[in-house]
Amino acid sequence: MKVIVVFALISLAAANVEYYTTADDNLNMEEVVAEIERLQRYVDCFLDRAPCSERTASYKKIIPESLMTKCEKCNDAQKHLAHGFLRGLKAALPEEYISFRLKYDPEDKYFDDFEKAVDGCHQPKTQRMDNAPLGAYRDDSRISKMKWIIVLSALTVLARAKDLYSTENDDLDIDGLVKDVGSLKAFLGCFNDIGTCNAEAADFKKDMAEAVAQACEKCTEAQKHIFKVFLEAIKEKDPEGYKIFQQKYDPQNKYIAALQTAIASY
Structure with missing residues (x-):
């Protein structure tokens, strides 16, 4: 009886999870990442470079919290979108992928756990669209984690250098x-x-x-x-x-x- 009560409470808690609401959970992210210009428009919105459409704005507003909470309030469709976007971005626009990481996780505390959390919510490779470039879905393991750490560290150093005060009078006696x-x-x-x-x-x-x-x-x-x-x-x-x-x-x-x-x- 106790076991039944516990399972009932767990089920009730799960049922009461308040998921994020976006403008379109059913977006075909495979089509987006297959078109570089379209993918770039999403990136420009997320990185505050350009105005956002209603759809992209709805995704953007949940990025900070979902990143810090490992997509805890994401439904399966939203996790699939996040996984597809990041995998496609890393393959097609690796420099923008780094910029995205630096903007939303400058201290590199959350991103790896977030990617692991959404990793299991991608479509099987047999469902890859025929017109999508093969490179867009190459497994993430082709880029070692160590390489990304080195690149991110270098960019962090560069960002730090840009923040230093002017050296104009560093030669003061x-x-x-x-x-x-x-x-x-x-x-x-x-x-x-x-x-x-x-x-x-x-x-x-x-x-x-x-x-x-x-x-x-x-x-x-x-x-x-x-x-x-x-x-x-x-x-x-x-x-x-x-x-x-x-x-x-x-x-x-x-x-x-x-x-x-x-x-x-x-």
């Missing part, structure tokens, strides 16, 4: 500057809004608040060295100015310690 108390205080006055800024000081100032809050995450190695030497110098030679700096950029004392740790070795 900070050691020479801090020896001249007048120049040091002029820089500090700029940062603290109590003096004018020359071009170099203004360049550093524009990123100062973010650099402090993010522990110099986007700083180059040269900038971390500059920041370290500058902070050590003002703390020693102008403690009152240092307090004003800290009050301006870290009034709740939440970031300075982490910043100093991040730049300590530079």
Whole structure:
């Protein structure tokens, strides 16, 4: 009797799953991936490059959540569509496949599990359409996982490089500057809004608040060295100015310690 009750509860829970609603669960994805231009229109919608049709918009809105939950709320038809789209995209437009992964899973936490979750919901190969290119349905194993990891890692590094602050003044002679108390205080006055800024000081100032809050995450190695030497110098030679700096950029004392740790070795 207990077993029957358990199975009944499981069946009731399954029946109460709230599946996603899309404009067309019965889309023939095999036809879409067989036509590169049509496939590209889907990609452009998903990557925010172009307007979406009602159908593609309905798919796009469920991508983030379905990816993080391994398509938990997807019905079988939706899993089949996801599998067909990703397999076709990887084969026909591999660079766009990488762009898709980077947009929706930049930390590479969910995508592999998502692909495994939808992998069992594809049509048998005997149902491949005659006019579809054979390459579009080649098994995913032909591209090793290691190769994709290498490519994704390289693109992540490139994306990271693009996010770094401008290197225009990385050659600043900070050691020479801090020896001249007048120049040091002029820089500090700029940062603290109590003096004018020359071009170099203004360049550093524009990123100062973010650099402090993010522990110099986007700083180059040269900038971390500059920041370290500058902070050590003002703390020693102008403690009152240092307090004003800290009050301006870290009034709740939440970031300075982490910043100093991040730049300590530079």
